[in-house]
Amino acid sequence: MNYIVQKDKIIIYNLEDFNAEHILECGQIFTYEKISENEYNVLSKDKLCKVQTFEDRVELLTQDTAYFENFFDLKTNYSAIKNELVLLHQNLSEVIEFGKGIRILKQDIFETVIGFIISANNNIGRIRNSMRFLRENAGQKMGNYNAFPTLETLLKFDEEFFTKAGLGYRAKQIVKGLKDLENFDFEASKNWDTQLLKQELLKVCGIGSKVADCIMLFGYGKGDVFPVDTWIEKVYHDFFDKTEKNREIMRKVLVNTFKNLSGYAQQYLFYYKRSFV
DNA sequence: GACCAGGGCGGCC
DNA sequence: GGCCGCCATGGT
Numbered sequence: 001m002n003y004i005v006q007k008d009k010i011i012i013y014n015l016e017d018f019n020a021e022h023i024l025e026c027g028q029i030f031t032y033e034k035i036s037e038n039e040y041n042v043l044s045k046d047k048l049c050k051v052q053t054f055e056d057r058v059e060l061l062t063q064d065t066a067y068f069e070n071f072f073d074l075k076t077n078y079s080a081i082k083n084e085l086v087l088l089h090q091n092l093s094e095v096i097e098f099g100k101g102i103r104i105l106k107q108d109i110f111e112t113v114i115g116f117i118i119s120a121n122n123n124i125g126r127i128r129n130s131m132r133f134l135r136e137n138a139g140q141k142m143g144n145y146n147a148f149p150t151l152e153t154l155l156k157f158d159e160e161f162f163t164k165a166g167l168g169y170r171a172k173q174i175v176k177g178l179k180d181l182e183n184f185d186f187e188a189s190k191n192w193d194t195q196l197l198k199q200e201l202l203k204v205c206g207i208g209s210k211v212a213d214c215i216m217l218f219g220y221g222k223g224d225v226f227p228v229d230t231w232i233e234k235v236y237h238d239f240f241d242k243t244e245k246n247r248e249i250m251r252k253v254l255v256n257t258f259k260n261l262s263g264y265a266q267q268y269l270f271y272y273k274r275s276f277v
Numbered sequence: 278g279a280c281c282a283g284g285g286c287g288g289c290c
Numbered sequence: 291g292g293c294c295g296c297c298a299t300g301g302t
Contacts, residue, residue, distance in 0.1 A: 027283060028283095116283075117285095119282090119283050119284085120282095120283080120284040120285060121281090121282065121283090121284045121285080121297080121298095122282055122283080122284085122298095122299085123281080123282035123283085123299095123300085123301080124282080124283075125282090125300085125301085126282080126299070126300065126301090127282095127283085163298085166298090166299070166300090167298080167299095168297080168298030168299050168300095169296090169297045169298045169299090170285090170297090170298080171298085173285075173286080205285090205286085206284095206285070206286090207285085208284060208285045208286085209284090209285090210283070210284060210285090211283085211284070211285080214283070227283070228283090229282090229283035229284075230281080230282070230283070230284085231282095231283065232283080247284090270283075274283090
């Protein structure tokens with residue numbers, strides 16, 4: 001990756017592997033705002049990063065360059081990943097070309113947990129609205145924006161608050177889920193392998209197989225997971241088996257096909273399918 | 278007015 | 291263990 005880090009700015013010159021629209025609108029993150037055609041605000045925890053796209057470069061403007069250098073996964077070679085993926089399945093070439101600027105973000109784990117609990121049987125627009133509501137009504141003020149609330153803060157709110165946030169029937173779930181998270185060792189979990197991590201995540205109310213896979217991919221950076229949602233189900237019917245209806249079976253076949261690059265393959269496929277219908 | 282959205286839970290067998 | 295109906299809400 002060709003980029004330089006300055007005091008409060010990162011400048012990226014390799015636009016083949018970095019496209020702000022691909023990265024932010026591919027469904028992995030719910031906490032960003034589009035400011036104009038070439039500008040996004042990306043929010044993570046208590047931090048803000050402006051993403052400005054120019055003809056020959058992208059500039060990341062932030063007070064915490066180290067945090068967002070990791071957040072945007074700038075040290076990973078996505079050209080190499082894409083070259084490997086096209087060898088694993090014949091349809092990946094066209095799919096990757098469409099979303100070639102995607103990168104898998106390394107998001108805050110707690111924020112990812114909350115976002116994907118809300119995501120169940122929901123759509124991305126409504127998820128973003130709910131996450132914005134939580135930030136603006138429970139998060140600490142940081143000047144001209146709010147931080148995402150901590151677990152300790154969200155534990156103080158009741159079901160009615162989450163209903164107002166637009167969670168619908170998930171309001172009851174998340175109140176229980178937050179209590180479950182009190183017993184979840186976030187620090188230690190970073191060292192767990194995929195199998196143990198999933199087993200522990202599944203103990204939290206609101207987290208099932210697919211949501212756990214998303215948390216492991218977008219929060220923990222696990223490559224050997226393949227979240228299967230309604231869009232991936234459509235892809236599976238197009239590219240693998242038209243009649244399969246069991247998502248767990250799809251997940252196993254897909255992980256077996258893409259191995260430790262499963263998460264990347266999933267994201268290119270998701271973005272492609274959701275864009276074209 | 279049915280169908281869909283980055284599914285999960287609880288009850289039933 | 292697997293299967294199935296139900297679950298709020300807003301947009302087509």
